[in-house]
Structure formats: structure tokens, C-alpha cells
Amino acid sequence: MRWILGLGLSSVCGLAAAQTDRLNVTFSLEQFFLAGGYFGTHLTDDRMTRPSVAVESGPWRFEGSYWFYPMLDFNELDETNVSYTSGNATLKYGRMRAIVGQSGWYDQWYSGMNYVGLVEIQKYGDHRFLFHTSVGAELTVQDGPQTFQLAAVSTQPDVDRLAPTNLDRGMARWQVNHAGLTVGASAAFDTKGLGREERMLSADVRWTAPQWIARGVVAGHSDDLLNKSGFFIDVYHRPKGWTDLTFVGRYEQFDTSATERLETTTLGAKVRAPFETSLYVNYRFGPSINTNPYSGPWSVGLIKTLRF
Amino acid sequence: MITTLIAATLLSQNTVLSGTVSDGKKSLDDVAVWLEGGAKSSPITAKIDQKDMRFVPRILVVPKGSTINFPNGDAVYHNVFAEFEAKTFDLGMYPKGQSRSVTFQRPGIVSVLCNIHAEMSAYIVVVDSPHYAKSGKGGKFKFSAPPGQYTLRAWHESGKSESRPLTVGGEPLELAVTITKK
Secondary structure (H helix, E strand, O other): OOHHHHHHHHHHHHHHHOOOOOOOOEEEEEEEEEEEOOOEEOOOOOEEEEEEEEEEEEEEEEEEEEEEEEEHHHEEOOOEEEEEEOOOEEEEEEEEEEOOOOOHHHHHOOOOOOOOHHHHHOOOOOOOOOOOOOOOOOEEEEOOOEEEEEEOOOOOOOOOOOOOOOOOOEEEEEEEOOEEEEEEEEEEEEEOOOOOEEEEEEEEEEEEOOEEEEEEEEEEEEEOOEEEEEEEEEEEEEOOOOEEEEEEEEEEEEOOOOOOOOEEEEEEEEEHHHHHHHHEEEEEOOOHOOOOOOOEEEEEEEEEEEEE | HHHHHHHHHHHHOOOOEEEEOOOOEEEOOOEEEEEOOOOOOOOOEOOOOEEOOEEOOOEEEEOOOOEEEHHHHOOOOOEEEEOOOOEEEEEEEOOOOOEEEEOOOEEEEEEEEEEOOOOOOOEEEOOOOEEEEOOOOHHHEEEEEEOOEEEEEEEOOOOEEEEEEEEEEEEEEEEEOOOOOO
């Protein structure tokens, strides 16, 4: 119901904005179907649906989206926020993804990998995963090739909230882009959420050249009780002369504690299928994380996006 | 002042060609219409935005030698590339606020794609002519050309096209262009 309210809110914002400026409204519906095992948590025939709306008028932008994840019985308000841009600065308020690593929606779901990286799907402390959203405020300043970001968000798992219960997680990010290389560094500090101090540091790199993309993220988290750290490296190659095929590869490690390490390698292909659809085929090596007997190494995903 | 007068005189010698494009049943928007066999084309600089996971415009007609900028207006990375007849290029991945450009030296159809987002596509129609237009609402188009013998050509993203001889005289021409050939 709340996502319907979100879509309704966007319409209201849109009508208000239409009085003063040109209005641009876009809707999209993303469907992700998955068959294959996944780290022993779910097995096959998965499906995720994500409707979203964006309303833009001059410096104002509203975006709202919702996840429906029936296999895990998990539904959640996704990125839903209002932002205002003035010059090279943008202030955003609402639900948004963490400015840590490359944890944007499109980096996670449009890569050709059927699963988000271990770094992004691991739970840090009692907090959310990197690929989920937090609630708060974020300031982004663009200075030529450099981007500076500051955010204050709530550490509470505010599943469908648009306003934070508190602002007890501070985050900062710096990113620089030169030619085909993008380098970023992020830090997150929590001081009040669990009554103990927590820290997270992350660095990421992205390199691109014709037919090639490589990217990687390393992240470490520590608190009074436990240290966790990990990284992934992705390589994508589109053979010259091919429009519909990209080979994908990922190597990743994650230390869940001082004694346990998850490690896996994934190879696969992303195929541009008819009707503006992408098909992902992955084969995962790494028996150390393959604990479920039904969780085979193959997975097939299909992502279809409709835009209006 | 003299240059303006000469330009005005030359323009006044052009004949206005207008009309509608259809497939025989309904009018067609976004159809490239151009004349071949006339003067040499004059390159321009144009732009295809990447905004809200779309290329805008989705169909662009430019004369040979033109340069097209591809600014990324989205908060996510895009990877623009093309592997088709008139031009092969791959601009790599770049973030919001940055732009790459490509110059198109050969006439033909260029299908532009994003390597990250399968639903994004655009077409660039590179024509060897200064006389061209793109049909708008109701399939309507309008451009001008000096009197002479030409080949009228039209192309739609469905792959349908039209090519026929056309004589342009001194009087305005109203054309009905029907594209059916694949």
C-alpha cells in the first residue's frame, strides 16, 4: 500500500511542479526472474518486481520505487526521495542507497551477475546490507572530475519509512574520474545505533575501455564485537563486432569473522535478448559457500524493463 | 550584411517540400526523409542525451561529417556503443555530467545501444545531403531544396524505407511518402 502512496505523492508533487515549470514524468517496471541456487537461502524460480516513478521539474526531482520479492516474502519501499539541485550541488532527502562502494541499483542488477556481491549482501552489525536503502539526507557536490558526498542516515531498519527515526550514521565519499578510470573512497561511522561505535571503510575502482569494463570494491567493517571485510573484482568483455553478448567474470572473498572466509568465482554471459530484455547465465565455482545440496552452480536470470 | 543578403537570396531560391509519411495505413513519426543527389552536406554538431535510461532523441538525422555528443544526464553509468554499417564505436562507461563525442564520416544507419541497459536504443541516420527532415506528429515533415533532380529517400526504425526519383521545381511541393519496403 505504501508504494501506492509513494506513487500518489509523486503525482501530487508533479501537479504542483507543473504550475511553475516543465514537467517530466517517467514510469518503469522492472521484472527480474531467476532460476538457480543461491548460497543455500533460496533455490529456484525467484522473481522480483520493481515499479518506479520519477518526476522532474527544473531543479526538483522526485523518485519513488518499491520491491516485491515474493519468494523471500520480502517487500520494501526502495529508493524514494526528493532532491534539489543548485549549480553543482544536490541535496537529497528520503530513502536512498548508501554512498559506500558501487552499491547503486543499476550497478547491482544490470551487471550480468545474477547475484549481488558478497560485500553488498552481507549484514554488517545489526544494520542493513549495503544494497538496501537507508533513510536520511545526502549532499553531493560535483567539482569537475571530483565528486564529494556527505550523508546522515538512520541505522534503524525503517522498512517502509520516508523519514528517519534518528540520524546516527554519518557517511562520506570522494570520487574522481579521469579518462576511463574512476576511483572512489567511502567511510561510514555509527555512534549511537547500538550503543557502540562502528566504522566502515571502502575503496572502489572502475576502469573502462572499448569492449572492456573492470571494476572492484573492497570494504571493511569493525565494531567492538566483530570485524568483517571483503572484496570483489568484476571483468566484463564485449567481443568486437558483437552487440548482444558480453562475457562476465567475478572473483570475490568475504571474511565473516577471523575464522570464516567465503570465496567464490563466477563466470557467465549477458545476452541482449529480443524485446529489450537481458538474459544472464552464470556458473559459480566455490564449494565453501555452496552449503545447500539443492544449490547448484548454474543460475539463469532474465531482466525485463518497461519504460513509459 | 552582404553575407546575410547572399544567404537570403540563396534561401529564397529554395523550394519548400512538405508532406506526411505513412506506411499506407497510418502516419509515422520519427521517419528520416532526405534528398540525395544535390549539394554537399554541411556538418553540424548535435546531441543525444542519456536521460532516465533513454536516449533522447531516439531518432536523429544528421549530415555526413557531423559530430554528435553523448552527455550522460543520469545518475548511473552508461556505455554507449554501435557496431553497425555507418560507424563502429564504443565510448566506454562514464558517469553523470560527462560526455563523449563521435564524428560520422560515412552515410548510413547507426544503431546506438547501451552495453549496460538493454532497453536503451537510438538510431542515427547519417545522410549525404543538406536537405533532410524528421517527421513529427502526424507524420508531418518540412524542409527545402533548390530546384533539381534528386532521389527522395525515407527510413523508419522498423526497417521500412522508400527511395524514388523526385524533380523539384520552383513551386512548393506537397508530398505523400509511403514507406513499405524492407
